[in-house]
Amino acid sequence: xxxxxxxxxxxxxxxxxxxxxxxxxxxxxxxxxxxxxxxxxxxxxxxxxxxxxxxxxxxxxxxxxxxxxxxxxxxxxxxxxxxxxxxxxxxxxxxxxxxxxxxxxxxxxxxxxxxxxxxxxxxxxxxxxxxxxxxxxxxxxxxxxxxxxxxxxxxxxxxxxxxxxxxxxxxxxxxxxxxxxxxxxxxxxxxxxxxxxxxxxxxxxxxxxxxxxxxxxxxxxxxxxxxxxxxxxxxxxxxxxxxxxxxxxxxxxxxxxxxxxxxxxxxxxxxxxxxxxxxxxxxxxxxxxxxxxxxxxxxxxxxxxxxxxxxxxxxxxxxxxxxxxxxxxxxxxxxxxxxxxxxxxxxxxxxxxxxxxxxxxxxxxxxxxxxxxxxxxxxxxxxxxxxxxxxxxxxxxxxxxxxxxxxxxxxxxxxxxxxxxxxxxxxxxxxxxxxxxxxxxxxxxxxxxxxxxxxxxxxxxxxxxxxxxxxxxxxxxxxxxxxxxxxxxxxxxxxxx
Amino acid sequence: xxxxxxxxxxxxxxxxxxxxxxxxxxxxxxxxxxxxxxxxxxxxxxxxxxxxxxxxxxxxxxxxxxxxxxxxxxxxxxxxxxxxxxxxxxxxxxxxxxxxxxxxxxxxxxxxxxxxxxxxxxxxxxxxxxxxxxxxxxxxxxxxxxxxxxxxxxxxxxxxxxxxxxxxxxxxxxxxxxxxxxxxxxxxxxxxxxxxxxxxxxxxxxxxxxxxxxxxxxxxxxxxxxxxxxxxxxxxxxxxxxxxxxxxxxxxxxxxxxxxxxxxxxxxxxxxxxxxxxxxxxxxxxxxxxxxxxxxxxxxxxxxxxxxxxxxxxxxxxxxxxxxxxxxxxxxxxxxxxxxxx
Numbered sequence: 001x002x003x004x005x006x007x008x009x010x011x012x013x014x015x016x017x018x019x020x021x022x023x024x025x026x027x028x029x030x031x032x033x034x035x036x037x038x039x040x041x042x043x044x045x046x047x048x049x050x051x052x053x054x055x056x057x058x059x060x061x062x063x064x065x066x067x068x069x070x071x072x073x074x075x076x077x078x079x080x081x082x083x084x085x086x087x088x089x090x091x092x093x094x095x096x097x098x099x100x101x102x103x104x105x106x107x108x109x110x111x112x113x114x115x116x117x118x119x120x121x122x123x124x125x126x127x128x129x130x131x132x133x134x135x136x137x138x139x140x141x142x143x144x145x146x147x148x149x150x151x152x153x154x155x156x157x158x159x160x161x162x163x164x165x166x167x168x169x170x171x172x173x174x175x176x177x178x179x180x181x182x183x184x185x186x187x188x189x190x191x192x193x194x195x196x197x198x199x200x201x202x203x204x205x206x207x208x209x210x211x212x213x214x215x216x217x218x219x220x221x222x223x224x225x226x227x228x229x230x231x232x233x234x235x236x237x238x239x240x241x242x243x244x245x246x247x248x249x250x251x252x253x254x255x256x257x258x259x260x261x262x263x264x265x266x267x268x269x270x271x272x273x274x275x276x277x278x279x280x281x282x283x284x285x286x287x288x289x290x291x292x293x294x295x296x297x298x299x300x301x302x303x304x305x306x307x308x309x310x311x312x313x314x315x316x317x318x319x320x321x322x323x324x325x326x327x328x329x330x331x332x333x334x335x336x337x338x339x340x341x342x343x344x345x346x347x348x349x350x351x352x353x354x355x356x357x358x359x360x361x362x363x364x365x366x367x368x369x370x371x372x373x374x375x376x377x378x379x380x381x382x383x384x385x386x387x388x389x390x391x392x393x394x395x396x397x398x399x400x401x402x403x404x405x406x407x408x409x410x411x412x413x414x415x416x417x418x419x420x421x422x423x424x425x426x427x428x429x430x431x432x433x434x435x436x437x438x439x440x441x442x443x444x445x446x447x448x449x450x451x452x453x454x455x456x457x458x459x460x461x462x463x464x465x466x467x468x469x470x471x472x473x474x475x476x477x478x479x480x481x482x483x484x485x486x487x488x489x490x491x492x493x494x495x496x497x
Numbered sequence: 498x499x500x501x502x503x504x505x506x507x508x509x510x511x512x513x514x515x516x517x518x519x520x521x522x523x524x525x526x527x528x529x530x531x532x533x534x535x536x537x538x539x540x541x542x543x544x545x546x547x548x549x550x551x552x553x554x555x556x557x558x559x560x561x562x563x564x565x566x567x568x569x570x571x572x573x574x575x576x577x578x579x580x581x582x583x584x585x586x587x588x589x590x591x592x593x594x595x596x597x598x599x600x601x602x603x604x605x606x607x608x609x610x611x612x613x614x615x616x617x618x619x620x621x622x623x624x625x626x627x628x629x630x631x632x633x634x635x636x637x638x639x640x641x642x643x644x645x646x647x648x649x650x651x652x653x654x655x656x657x658x659x660x661x662x663x664x665x666x667x668x669x670x671x672x673x674x675x676x677x678x679x680x681x682x683x684x685x686x687x688x689x690x691x692x693x694x695x696x697x698x699x700x701x702x703x704x705x706x707x708x709x710x711x712x713x714x715x716x717x718x719x720x721x722x723x724x725x726x727x728x729x730x731x732x733x734x735x736x737x738x739x740x741x742x743x744x745x746x747x748x749x750x751x752x753x754x755x756x757x758x759x760x761x762x763x764x765x766x767x768x769x770x771x772x773x774x775x776x777x778x779x780x781x782x783x784x785x786x787x788x789x790x791x792x793x794x795x796x797x798x799x800x801x802x803x804x805x806x807x808x809x810x811x812x813x814x815x816x817x818x819x820x821x822x823x824x825x826x827x828x829x830x831x832x833x834x835x836x837x838x839x
Contacts, residue, residue: 032837097714181702191668192839195830197572201839352576359576443537443563443573459706459737 005371006331008338011346012210015203027204032188036205040184040212043105044170050110051166052159055117058259060147061252063125066242068249073256074122075483078115080263082479084432085112086175087452087468091270093179094461105182111263112176113169117162119482124158125151130240143243157224164220171213172339174435175453185209186341186435193345193439203349206342213337271472274465287451288466295431295447295474298362302369303427307419309370310377317378318385329378343368344439365440369430376429377422384418385411421481428478432471448474532561534771537574537583539567539593540629540758544793551787552778558771567593567670568826574763575600584766585775587628587758590674592826594625594759604764610776613785613799618757620822625761627821628779629788630796632814633675633754634724635744636712642719647744651675651721651752652683655694664700664711664720667838671705671723671756676833677824678754682817685832692836701838706737713741723756728794728808745809749817757821758795 016024027033062073080088089108092099099107128151136146174186183191185205192202245252316325347368351359358364388411396406434449441450452467538545542564549560563583565573571593574581581602588594597603603624611619611626618627635654637647648654654663666672680688700717702708708720709727724745730738746752760779762772778784785802788795796804796811804811833839 030835030837032834032839035837097710097716178703181707183701188839192834194566194668195568195670195673195833195839196827197568199830199834201834356576360573443565443570457703459710 005374007350008343008346008371009210011350012203012207012342015200015349016207019200019204023200024204024207027201028208033205033208036183036185036188037208039102039182040171040209043102043109043182043184044167044212046106047109047113047170048163048166050106051114051117052163054110054114054259055121055162056155056159058114058256059118059121059125061256063122064240064243065245065252067245067252067256073260076260076264077118077256078479078483079260080112081115081482082475083112083264083267083472084175084434084449084475085109085169085173086179086434086449087271087471088112088267089176089179090452090456090461090464090468091267094274094456095266095270100181102182104180105177107262108176108180109170109173111259113166114263116165116169117159120158120162121155124155128154128240130238133240160220160224164216167216168213168337171209171216172341172435174339174341179456185212186339189341189345190435190438193348197348202345206345209339210342213339217337271465271468274461275469277462283466284463287446288470291446291448291451291467292470294445295449298365298369298437298441298445298447299427299430301362301366302373302430303423305366306370306373306377306426307381307423309374310381310422311419313374313378314382314385318382319390338372340368340372340433340435341439343371344436347436348439360442362442362445365437365442368436368440369426369433372433372436373426373429376425380422380425381415381418384415384421388414425478425481428474428481431474533558534560534584534768534775535582536560536562536585536587536775537570538562538564539570539586539588541589541793544788544791545587547791548779548784548787551784552775555778555783556771556774558774560775568596571596574602578602579765581763581765583763584768584772586625586761586763589631589756589758590670591627591757591759591821592674592677592824592829593670594761595822595824596826597761597763598624598822602763602765603761604766604769606762606776607773610760610773610780613782613801614780615798615800617818618798618821622822624822625759626776626780627757627798628760628785629758629793630755630798630811631671631723631725631758632745632796632809632816633678633721633752633756634727635719635721635746635752636709636727636741637719637744638712638715638717639740639742640715644742644744647719649746649748650750651746652679652687652691652750654698654719654721655691657698659698659719661698661700662718663695663698664702664708664717665695665722666702666704666708667695667833669704672721673826673829673833674756674824675721675751675754676829677826678756678817678819679751680825680829680832681819681823682751685828689832689836692832692838696836696838709741710737713737713739715740719744721752724809725794728805729792731807732792732794732805743809745814747815749815751817753814753816754819755796755814755816757798759821 019027058077061067062070062077067073083091085108088111092104092108133146133150136150137143141149171184172186173184174190177184178187178190185208189202189205189209192199192205196202313329317329347364348359351364392410392414393406396410397403401409432449434453437447437450438453441447448467448470452464452471455464455467536545536549545562545564549562552558553560567588567590570586571588574583574586574597577583579602586594586597598620606623606626611623614626614628618630633651635647635651653659676688676692679691683691700711702711705722705726708722709730711717712720724743727738727741727743730736760776762769762776766772780799782799782801785797785799789797789802789804794805794808830839
């Protein structure tokens with residue numbers, strides 16, 4: 001399975017070798033690549049910075065002040081995660097055609113992705129022991145200075161991790177950027193694919209895109225460095241004394257309201273408007289149902305395969321720790337940084353070259369899902385298996401129960417909840433996947449995402465609305481899961497049994 | 498017990514393989530019973546959804562439509578080779594027909610399938626036939642422009658005075674067909690220069706509908722597309738066409754290029770009779786008239802069919818002479834890649 005996860009990387013590497021350095025240089029050293037690189041890098045830098053600023057500011061206001069209705073605001077600020085970025089792009093451009101190019105892309109993508117910074121920062125703020133800050137105050141530091149010198153450094157891992165996620169999402173983003181007409185590597189690869197199918201130019205671009213992703217991963221590792229954020233003793237994660245907003249209360253509320261209106265209000269308004277007035281619609285129940293069923297079948301198959309594939313990876317990593325097993329586990333994380341467009345392209349080319357029978361089958365699409373979402377399953381299943389003590393297996397063995405029966409009667413019941421949670425996460429992720437689905441779904445198979453895409457890219461905004469609504473509904477449970485796994489209760493360190 | 502990495506991998510492999518099998522079986526079950534005819538359709542889905550029931554009624558045959566895009570489906574058929582389930586292939590533009598034809602996968606059409614189509618829209622070896630045509634056109638915004646401001650040739654859009662004023666969609670098969678005509682008529686160097694100029698001047702958008710919208714809203718002064726998009730919008734409610742008008746190029750200019758939608762029968766088809774019946778029906782008067790009366794507003798190629806009079810009459814167009822079988826798709830994408838449009 002880990003091998004399968006490396007197919008996309010292997011494909012890019014092999015293909016780059018096949019193309020040969022001379023031709024490759026011609027394909028890479030051309031003005032178009034420079035233009036795409038400039039677009040991609042500036043947009044990534046702008047969105048990551050804006051998400052960090054927005055994420056931290058919002059988190060501090062919600063967590064550390066006497067703002068009224070903090071729980072409600074928290075929910076509203078996380079809610080944009082339930083609107084896939086491409087649906088958000090559709091919502092904006094169908095309301096206002098001037099939202100496009102760099103400005104439009106920056107606005108829409110930042111509004112879609114800032115919660116990826118906001119959430120971990122909130123979690124970190126909740127876990128900090130205010131005693132450290134109180135010590136700083138007692139030494140005469142102002143609250144602002146304390147924040148800068150004591151709190152901010154402790155937020156660093158959350159910030160970097162969040163910014164990394166924003167960056168990776170942005171590099172992989174296809175739908176929103178295509179609708180908003182801001183070409184990046186991902187959209188350009190799709191255009192090449194549409195015109196040349198499996199041409200060398202697309203692969204050369206995929207190579208550059210993969211390098212960008214790896215660069216982000218390494219930069220994050222490097223910046224995070226080996227600083228220690230731990231302390232002796234667990235401290236007490238009690239609530240900090242809230243800052244009194246005083247006359248800043250109204251401006252703070254206005255700012256939060258503005259963010260919520262832009263991030264949730266606009267897409268909701270646009271969606272409802274198209275549902276209500278869309279001229280190109282009567283509600284096509286048959287097609288909606290067909291797309292929904294196809295989506296569910298694919299997502300179920302993908303969730304089962306991905307979760308099953310995660311089990312051996314996690315088993316090795318947890319129960320048989322060693323260099324080899326760590327490498328296998330980590331290699332699946334590399335796939336986490338691979339955009340759907342690269343995985344899609346890799347599987348198109350690899351299947352046509354090596355196993356043409358699987359091309360245009362649902363199986364290939366499911367394999368793509370497994371590659372894309374294996375990391376999510378691994379993280380969840382791993383948490384479960386770590387809590388299932390190996391000693392119970394030994395006890396079972398000593399009582400004369402065979403290994404298979406032990407797995408069935410002891411281990412499986414213990415890790416079943418985490419398997420379920422992992423499968424659920426993957427199911428939800430697949431339901432809204434667009435890019436790889438567009439490239440790999442068998443001819444005639446339509447999912448919610450591809451139906452939405454074909455309607456919205458043909459400007460049939462009204463016809464796209466019901467699909468957009470379903471995509472949002474499908475995304476809500478995953479968002480709730482994320483919010484819950486973020487609550488202080490689940491974040492406290494696990495006590496070894 | 499210890500589980501070796503190899504065993505874990507093997508287990509995962511088995512799990513994966515069996516699930517893949519189930520998944521692909523599931524996907525295969527989308528069809529109940531086997532159809533009498535499988536059409537790989539890259540023409541507009543809405544059009545064939547209107548047409549096919551008429552054919553089914555006439556013939557009593559059960560037809561399965563698989564919809565996709567020109568190049569995607571052409572390449573798919575080439576990859577499937579003689580195992581392809583496709584009996585008939587329909588495209589929007591002819592370069593995709595050439596891809597399948599060059600792979601030697603079409604079989605010669607019966608005379609009945611091509612007799613009602615003018616000979617310039619049928620390759621001389623009769624491996625496929627045109628059944629609809631679409632005219633290249635420039636749309637212009639009527640607030641900022643008049644017909645007199647429009648250039649005599651589509652090649653003029655590459656001139657500096659059009660900088661930032663013209664929209665087009667280089668990723669679509671439509672525009673690429675237009676480029677293939679420019680290539681056939683003007684040669685490689687002129688095409689490369691034209692593309693470089695367009696790259697410099699143009700507002701690049703996703704598809705022809707967005708071209709129309711950009712022109713209509715005044716975001717740009719002009720756009721390159723096919724005429725039927727504009728007529729369709731006018732026929733519906735005009736919301737994206739009421740601020741714009743069409744400029745047809747004349748005089749056999751490359752900008753007057755007529756792109757031909759093709760129909761061909763796969764040599765590997767096990768339903769040759771049904772396939773011949775369909776293509777013959779498709780080029781016959783009944784189907785051609787049905788297409789003429791549909792929402793499509795593309796030009797039927799059978800002269801017996803009468804199109805909506807709102808559309809500029811077919812015989813008033815002045816298209817250049819282009820060999821329908823000679824349009825080169827791969828060279829076009831190479832040139833466009835070199836120009837930085839792809």
